[in-house]
Amino acid sequence: MDSLTQACLGGALGGALLGRRLGRKSILLGAVTATLPDLDSFIDYGSAVADYTYHRSATHSVFVLSLLACVFTLVCTRLPATRQVPTRQWFWFWWLCLVTHPLLDAFTTYGTQLLWPIASPPVAWKTIFIIDPLYTLPMLLAIIVALIRGTHGRAVVIGLAMSTAYLGFSVVAKSMVLAQVSPALIQRGLDDRPVMVQPTPLNTLVWRVTVIDDDRQLEALVSLLDAPHTLTFDSFRRPMMAHGLLVDSWAGQRLGWFAAPFWRSEERDGALAVTDLRMGQPGTYSFAFNIGERDDNGHWQPAPSRSVDMPRPDTGLLSALLKRITHPEALCPSDFGDRDLLLPDTECRPKA
Structure with missing residues (x-):
């Protein structure tokens, strides 16, 4: 805190x-x-x-x-x-x-x-x-x-x-959200996937649900006041580049111990960036680190880790978050960002 x-x-x-x-x-x-x-x-x-x-x-x-x-x-x-x-x-x-x-x-x-x-x-x-x-x-x-x-x-x-x-x-609120989410995951065949449920900023009425499905990241917002069986997910690509570097380097192992499976790795500005998906929202995560660089042959090599500047959340969405308590259509996970990673099977906010 x-x-x-x-x-x-x-x-x-x-x-x-x-x-x-x-x-x-x-x-x-x-x-x-x-x-x-x-x-x-x-x-x-x-x-x-x-x-x-x-x-x-x-x-x-x-x-x-x-x-x-x-x-x-x-x-x-x-x-x-x-x-x-x-x-x-x-x-x-x-x-x-x-x-x-x-x-x-x-x-x-x-x-x-x-x-x-x-x-x-x-x-x-x-x-x-x-x-x-x-x-x-x-x-x-x-x-x-x-x-x-x-x-x-x-x-x-x-x-x-x-x-x-x-x-x-x-x-108690988290247990109520889990009770609402579990049937939806079973229906989608996702009940054996890693699931994370946590409150959204500044409240315990609207909750963020994250499901890791291999190379997909499913995100939903759930209000305690939502009607039953109304859960919808936005679906994002979850890149996991340079698996060997993640496994072999100290920084990759440490981040894996700390955050996996709620993480992703991707090339960003010529460096391997590892993002902790637990804190923040899609597109506005709080923590990401560059841990590798390509050598002259294009192979990934460990590099001194450094923090990556991440986009700041749009404070204008706080009013939408407040409205989301009673109106499911007021806010979707993709509204925060990462729409370039949005997949066609998204439900809450279909990709245009």
Whole structure:
């Protein structure tokens, strides 16, 4: 999640746990503590792909953060100014403010390496967008009230309860979308294909559904208010060039571990560009990397990875996204872009 949301979560937890003893300081300390895991954003891991895939690893590990909570607790037991708070309370304060950060991140699409250093794929439950005002605002308003009043009172507890309830709703909403999508996939003979369901920007009412069918990428938008059996897909080509380089190079292997099968590789401006299809929308993806170049004989060779500038989303489509909640024809995946990759069997927005 974004830094403001993480700070609000930590601040609300701090006020709920230590507000009676520390007052405003508990909120400020909790907010700062909750943002510490994202300090890895300032670490240079040596390449664009390394920076991308090592983010949310060691500093987001429940093992590392639990150890850090123990260290912070031990320090508090040694300082005269903090001894008035029982050791147990200090531990729960540090542990919850730290560990809830990666747990919240795991609800997003990017994924979080919760069990680092165990080499398991990143955990990504994909139930909430990285920025969602309906999750953040209850905690933010509660913190403002608590800071003005000088004590946490009930405000932060209510704010936490409302945000947590909304997060729970996102899980239920995703299950509702899956229940609607599954029969359509069975009908199309796609029930054994990789499927990704995630919320569209800033809401949990309209969801993006992505299906990988070998060299095809099927995309649909589903609203919780859609009538049954109305699912339509836009179908895109999914190029996968230079398979050997993807398999043999470190960057290709790393991106495959991180994003496959929701990725594609294509030649762009003489370089091999690998795009993560999970974040963004067709044509406006958030992350792509050049990892290879052709040699004098036209063969692909590994090259130092670098980020690719991607088209920015058209903010004018936000109004169409809002309308899509109740009107299926208001917005289709191909409206975001990638129409040059659109296939003839597209359903939602047929290619002209």
